[in-house]
Amino acid sequence: MKKILISLSVISSITLLSGLAFAKGDPKAGKKVYDQNCAMCHGPKGAGDGAAAAALNPKPRNFTEGKFKYGSKDEDLAKLIKNGKGPMPPWGSVLKPADIDNVIAYIRTLKKK
Ligand code: HEC
Numbered sequence: 184m185k186k187i188l189i190s191l192s193v194i195s196s197i198t199l200l201s202g203l204a205f206a207k208g209d210p211k212a213g214k215k216v217y218d219q220n221c222a223m224c225h226g227p228k229g230a231g232d233g234a235a236a237a238a239l240n241p242k243p244r245n246f247t248e249g250k251f252k253y254g255s256k257d258e259d260l261a262k263l264i265k266n267g268k269g270p271m272p273p274w275g276s277v278l279k280p281a282d283i284d285n286v287i288a289y290i291r292t293l294k295k296k
Contacts (some may be wrong), residue, residue, distance in 0.1 A: 206291070207284045208283075208286070210291075213290070214289050217229075220274065221286065224271075225244065225245075225246060225273070231244055241269060247294060252258070255286055260287050
């Protein structure tokens with residue numbers, strides 16, 4: 184009986200972990216990447232109002248709205264961040280894939296509920 188209970192708890196912790204693994208990036212690590220590389224355009228709180236935003240057209244995305252123009256899946260955002268788009272610079276040679284996953288996780292937290 185004890186054995187069964189132990190294996191049940193192992194199974195449930197695996198399920199829990201894989202649920203967490205679904206969100207790939209670490210938002211705390213992503214905040215550092217964001218503050219250093221993205222805030223000057225996308226704004227300190229992600230409202231699209233960074234210091235450089237006024238000069239840009241189209242405007243940097245406002246992450247507090249949680250809406251995206253070129254697809255909202257993690258893969259879509261990762262591709263756009265890697266390759267850039269118009270005034271949005273490409274980050275593929277600056278940031279590691281893990282940094283990009285982390286910064287996406289952070290951007291997701293900026294959405295106002
Ligand atoms: C030089 C200013 C600038 C910097 C720096 C910048 N961006 Fe952007 N970003 C933009 C602009 C402008 C757009 C809007 C592009 C468009 O609408 O075609 C944009 C759009 C986006 C989008 C929205 C894509 C969509 O489908 O709507 C994401 C996500 C994004 N940027 C992430 C980032 C991340 C992450 C960083 C930092 C690693 C970053 N940006 C740094 C200017 C910038």
